[in-house]
Amino acid sequence: MNPLPLIRIGVCGLGTVGQGVWKHLTRVRPDLELRLGVKLELTRASVRDLRKRRAVRVPGKKLTTDSLSIATDPNIDIVCELIGGTTVAREVTLAALAAGKIVVSANKALICQHGAEIFAAARRHGGHFLFEASVAGGIPIIKALREGLVANRFPLIYGILNGTCNYILTQMEEQDAPYASVLGEAKQLGYAEADESLDVEGWDTAHKAAVLAFLAHHTWVAPEQMIVEGIDRITPDDFKHAAALGYGIKLLAVIARDFTTDELSVRVHPTLLPESHVVAKVSGVFNAVSVRGDVAGTTLYIGRGAGQDATASAVISDLVDAVALWKNDRRAFITARKALPPERPARGCRLAPAEHIRCRYYLRLTVRDEPGVLAQIATAMAVRQVSIASVIQRAQEPAGVASLVLTTHQSDERAMRATLVRLGRLRCVLERPLLLRIGDFGD
């Protein structure tokens, strides 16, 4: 009887996620070996500092500071790229793919920025690139979209993709606390990075939205082509106004495609969701992804979006898929097309122009508390046919200043942008207006 084939795994980057993968894979290895009929070996790992003490024990002779040497090592079959960033991570990924290896990645920024190049390299050299851990952590959403829902087209995907923002919004709502103090707390608890901008300005969500949009529509949309708005201007009062209207506030990614016109829009913005909506109940660091399929209907996935363990769970799932692509009879992987997205979409789509992106809006204005203000504002909005649905006005500190919260009937992004410019020019408007979208997803 032939000995079981040995699959050798290299881990590039032994930070939080890398250590989680090492730890959990060490533990579940006997089970997986039995199930897969192979031997698995954690062969090498790369680190920045060889002498740093780590929670997981890795023999010194397995460690290197040279990630690229793992990528090109002929004794490594599968490379986990867990370095982060888009420079070394890109070199390592491309080098490993050029060597025909499978690369498993948790790096949404890398995929978003260099995905086209990476998948082309995987296709050219007969390797694979797997990325379950890049979106929504422990939720197997990549596998659901790519395999479980393969019979479907996706007119609408939306969800909470950033646990830091959802934690901050949940705390602001529950504790009636201002953004800055909740952010400070989140940093102390390790729920927010020292530099929070990538998260709170919506860019991390945008990276993940780009990955989901690619999976669903085989089209790369760069964050710069999306509407991307963050949560940093939301106040506890916005939660109160939203609640009075029957809504909660969530930072959502929304990927919508009209299959009649083949127009696609990808956007990231704080969104008013009806309080009774299941996604509005998803609180704290949890993520949620709602997927509308034209065959399966709407399916919803909820779970931990980040953290060492949840992310390790996703990476190990990709490692097992990688092993299943292994050909027993020779040292090579099967080019199972299923594991790679198609080279070009079966049916192209283009980005929807701003005037085709329609929704209802929530608008908070800080205005002079004097007669005629509402008339001026209503007039400014009427220019672009933005129709007001409801108004709440409240006096505010200091005296002479009022807060004005409007909701609109359906309008579009182009009309709203022009309206915001017009409103900003009014003498009675004292601050840049805050615009939130109202999510009418009809589910």
Next chain:
Amino acid sequence: MNPLPLIRIGVCGLGTVGQGVWKHLTRVRPDLELRLGVKLELTRASVRDLRKRRAVRVPGKKLTTDSLSIATDPNIDIVCELIGGTTVAREVTLAALAAGKIVVSANKALICQHGAEIFAAARRHGGHFLFEASVAGGIPIIKALREGLVANRFPLIYGILNGTCNYILTQMEEQDAPYASVLGEAKQLGYAEADESLDVEGWDTAHKAAVLAFLAHHTWVAPEQMIVEGIDRITPDDFKHAAALGYGIKLLAVIARDFTTDELSVRVHPTLLPESHVVAKVSGVFNAVSVRGDVAGTTLYIGRGAGQDATASAVISDLVDAVALWKNDRRAFITARKALPPERPARGCRLAPAEHIRCRYYLRLTVRDEPGVLAQIATAMAVRQVSIASVIQRAQEPAGVASLVLTTHQSDERAMRATLVRLGRLRCVLERPLLLRIGDFGD
């Protein structure tokens, strides 16, 4: 250049689901062929009546009344068993597997009853048996458990697995309507079968629970070994009492394993869930599955649990997985172990005895409205140390009869069973007590 390999699919059973598969696969075939690099052919289908008019058009020469001839046809590679039942379906499945084919099935009753035999046959003959459509319709929960969460052990899985029951319970709650009238409506709308017993008595849910328990723990638990209770004795008043206590009522399957003692319990029963719990919000024909993994944490999956389209979505996902197991170089499938559950569990488990299955309980008694009744009941409960947490007493029609709703502190199934017998013997207790479990899942 070699022509693309041709994969030939036979559909056994052209009822609601079979027609859905035929319809949607015909539509998405060009896309899938492009993505998979194969040609797909819907080669044959079996029906009971050749002359019956159907919503999908199938050429007469592709139809047969002999399902077994499809299973054994050397010109068929993949067989979809969509007949239902456990006699012909079993013969067809075993014959197709004996011929080394892949079988795709939506038949939870078959898997529950003959799963061990079926998987053994698949293993012996190098075929595969795929069953995404057997549980929770359009939700890719089988794939999530088998692949997406492969790094995890599962201390707790629970969920709403029967859309008919969830529809009935939702309508009873929302419309304050009695069970019988809602059931009648559900039958008229086609949401309930003419013979509803399989659904409302919990057996359909039990079949699905057996499939999930097998996937998670590689152990077959027969419905007769489970606690299985249905929804037919629940009244609109139970919803009011539950709401007063802060709960909703859902029919849940619960699969719990203690990894210290390796005891497993699988049970199906109406369950009080805190109103704020996301699963309590899942209404109508939707299903929900909550999966606690020891690495990923809790992930939750919600979607349509049945229906032509949702089920077809799941069957087609299995078909695509089946194609990915196809070896280009010769007409045979790869025995990818990942697609087959292990022959025996890596670590065995045994069924938990009744005294180890613990929860809090809700108990509704119809009693004589006379002095001393509560004392008699409390005394009967104290015999087995069942401790009362709350009591609601309400006079009822006819005069002299009262409804008594108790909740208990944690107790166990054995103590509760003995207590129910004891309560049933009391002269003051006029009807068989209704027992519901309270779901304290800590998530």
